[in-house]
Amino acid sequence: EAAVTQSPRNKVAVTGGKVTLSCNQTNNHNNMYWYRQDTGHGLRLIHYSYGAGSTEKGDIPDGYKASRPSQENFSLILELATPSQTSVYFCASGDRGTLYFGAGTRLSVL
Amino acid sequence: GDSVTQTEGLVTLTKGLPVMLNCTYQTTYSPFLFWYVQHLNEAPKLLLKSSTDNKRTEHQGFYATLHKSSSSFHLQKSSVQLSDSALYFCALRDTNAYKVIFGKGTHLHVLP
Secondary structure, eight states: OOSEEEEOSEEEEOTTOOEEEEEEEOSOOSEEEEEEEETTTEEEEEEEESSTTOOEEOSOOTTOEEEOOSSSBOEEEESSOOGGGOEEEEEEEEETTEEEEOOOEEEEEO | OOEEEOOOSEEEEETTOOEEEOOEEEOSSOOOEEEEEEOTTSOOEEEEEEOSBTOEEEETTEEEEBBTTTTBOOEEESSOOGGGOEEEEEEEEOTTSSOEEEOOOEEEEEEO
16 A cells, blocks of 8 residues: 555646645655655655654745645645646655655646 | 766667666764656656675666775666666665755666
């Protein structure tokens, strides 16, 4: 069974709209991460968390917010979506650098 | 800050040949390096990891040795298979053990 579950798997949003990507993990890991994957850029870290209630900025946080209300859940929020945020988003939970990824969310902003 | 460099964007070779994918890193502190593999339309998965200098680590026929003197952690395999076609990422764990930084990835394309 999947230990990191992302929802939705696919999302089409309008420019200026609000988008929330959700992630749930059953690994009981303290650390959780949001990455986006784009051709030529690899995996870029948006936000991460080292426990419930904490969020930290990654390398490309502009335009994104994160929320970690519990050990299990970590959300990525796009308050005002833009076409440049069209991408594949991966959530991961981790233990000292070993990451376990969800299946990804494909987001298109039109 | 910390960084990871993968110099090849695409490596194409014929089945049965050896391969080496390059990875170099930059960090001020003690490094912990990883290789992740991502097959088409799948999520990345851990392939192997190491923090021990000059010790070879192996998994599923792939191997790598962390060389702190040259800040390198190259991924190798002696004989590639068609199923090895995938995107390979080198990654570095931040010194505080929370942040994990990835390189841009190398596509390995194995021909029959």
